Amino acid sequence: MPLSNAQYDTLIRRYEARQLERSRIVRARQQELYQKLPRLAELDGAISSSSVAQAKKLIEGDDGALPRLKRQLNAFISEKERLLADNGYPPDYLSPPYGCPDCKDTGYIGKEKCHCFKQAAIDLVYTQSNIRQILEQENFQNFSYQYYSDSLTNPSTGLTSLETARQAVSLCKEFIQGFDTEFRNLFFYGDTGTGKTYLSNCVAKELLDTGHSVIYFTAPSLFRVFEKNTFGRESPDSGDYQNIFECDLLIIDDLGTELSNAFTSSQLFLCLNERILRRRSTIISTNLAFGQLVDIYSERTFSRISSNYAILKLFGNDIRIQKKLERR
Numbered sequence: 001m002p003l004s005n006a007q008y009d010t011l012i013r014r015y016e017a018r019q020l021e022r023s024r025i026v027r028a029r030q031q032e033l034y035q036k037l038p039r040l041a042e043l044d045g046a047i048s049s050s051s052v053a054q055a056k057k058l059i060e061g062d063d064g065a066l067p068r069l070k071r072q073l074n075a076f077i078s079e080k081e082r083l084l085a086d087n088g089y090p091p092d093y094l095s096p097p098y099g100c101p102d103c104k105d106t107g108y109i110g111k112e113k114c115h116c117f118k119q120a121a122i123d124l125v126y127t128q129s130n131i132r133q134i135l136e137q138e139n140f141q142n143f144s145y146q147y148y149s150d151s152l153t154n155p156s157t158g159l160t161s162l163e164t165a166r167q168a169v170s171l172c173k174e175f176i177q178g179f180d181t182e183f184r185n186l187f188f189y190g191d192t193g194t195g196k197t198y199l200s201n202c203v204a205k206e207l208l209d210t211g212h213s214v215i216y217f218t219a220p221s222l223f224r225v226f227e228k229n230t231f232g233r234e235s236p237d238s239g240d241y242q243n244i245f246e247c248d249l250l251i252i253d254d255l256g257t258e259l260s261n262a263f264t265s266s267q268l269f270l271c272l273n274e275r276i277l278r279r280r281s282t283i284i285s286t287n288l289a290f291g292q293l294v295d296i297y298s299e300r301t302f303s304r305i306s307s308n309y310a311i312l313k314l315f316g317n318d319i320r321i322q323k324k325l326e327r328r
């Protein structure tokens, strides 16, 4: 993804800061433990000289000495682990976990950018950092059915608000489970405050946590990017734009709240169609009724959605209002 030099530097500096912080922690812990447990310092010394000796024999082609050295090294390592455990320290105390174990917080795996780097770039370009905070709150752990009534029934499906919510949650979980193997898309509609955005956020959190790239847009902000790319200085093949087609999951929230016109209608078709062709998943949420969708966008957009998306109507009492009443 073509970042500007300044953006790239910003990200690399973050990785460097993370690595520095980690080595600072390791050094401080090492000092603390060496004072407390002098044997540990001896063992660390023995482990490193034994490793060096092993490497030397290997280079010299002296395979005969290797098994003995290996046994010796393993004995030192086990003794170190025992020493830590006996004194109540976790085994990784001197090697604390990385923020991203895949690239060891370098942002790169070999010459390739790590998934964490790609997502960090997306977050930076689309200034999604606020989304991270929202996802700390809005996720499956915090999801509550208490706002969905078990007496309010949707006449068109015969399902209660609660049953509908349960169905939506299991649909989302299936979506997440099959994400890497099955191409699926979700379309949530229904009145304001029925939890559509919340559910999309739950999915976003799970997929981000498993290293997928996710871009979140409200419909107005998505169309602003399209406008900028079509009428602005940026060329249509610029990275920002391409990412909208390429990211693992695109979330378009509140479709229909943008100022709609022929341009938004054609861009929406282009975007959804392109993602379907590339088999990249999309989640759309809207307050619009299904019929309005055809009126505002086009028949062909509607047909793409109805044939490629799992469609679910959420309904119930406005959760935002319920939460406000609770706080009184």
Ligand SMILES: [Zn+2]
Pocket: 100, 101, 102, 103, 104, 105, 106, 107, 108, 114, 115, 116, 117
């Ligand atoms: Zn990484």
